[in-house]
Every structure is written in structure tokens, then in C-alpha cells.
Amino acid sequence: MTHCPMCTKWDDEPSHRIAELEHCYVTLNADQFFPGYCFVFTKNHVTELFLLDKTSRCAIIEEVNRVAAAVYAVFTPTKMNYELLGNMVPHMHWHIVPRFTTDPLWPRPIWSEPHTPLTLSPAEISARTGLIRTKLQP
Secondary structure (H helix, E strand, O other): OOOOHHHHHHHHOHHHEEEEOOOEEEEEOOEOOOOOOEEEEEOOOOOOHHHOOHHHHHHHHHHHHHHHHHHHHHHOOOEEEEEOOOOOOOOOEEEEEEEOOOOOOOOOOOOOOOOOOOEOOHHHHHHHHHHHHHHHOO
16 A cells, blocks of 8 residues: 555654554544544554464454553443444554443444534643543553
């Protein structure tokens, strides 16, 4: 792939950085319509889980799990959604989305209908990334 937006996301969006893990980066999605919505994406450009050796695959899944647990601890949602698609951006990345019975799209998928993006102020972004980062600490 000539230009992969996930390969440069960590450098392109420094204010949204939450954590650099061993295999993945974690960032806050710029659209916080779903509070706590994060991305977990591999540091290396890879497109499929089956292309990884078992050790790396298991370690990456554990990192995704750690992030989901941290987001859950901060936001206490009704349900956590994990989405690994890659059709539009073929770089392994998860959408970690806390869902609440009170959200306007519940219980449908987050892409079931368009919504107006919710952009936080720089101070709100910093506070939210900091809360999640704190819960990610071992």
C-alpha cells in the first residue's frame, strides 16, 4: 500500500495518543460521539491476524484486551464493542467502542446510520486520554 493512514496515525495525531504498547499503539478517536472510542493498531503494517506468528498474535490480542478493560474501567459501559475490519484501511486495527443503552444507535452497529461527530476541546482530549492511560498502567 502506497499510503497507509494507520502507519502514520501515531505521528499525525499526537494529542490523541494514549499509550505505546509492545506491539500496538492506542489512540483516542477524534470523534467522541461514543465516549471513550479508541483505536488499537499494530506498530507494524500487517493486514491479517493469520499472517502473524502465534506468539505475536496472542500478545496483540492481550494488548487489545488490556485497552478494552481500561476503557471499561473508565466509562463503565453496558457493552464493549470490538471491531476489526480493515476493508477501507487494510492495516490491522481495532475499534474499541464502549456502548450504552442510552446511546442513540443502541443496540445497532455504530455505522448503522450517520451522526454528527463530537469533537472534544484540547483540554477534554487530554483529560480523557489521561484517564484511559492511567487505567492501562500495570
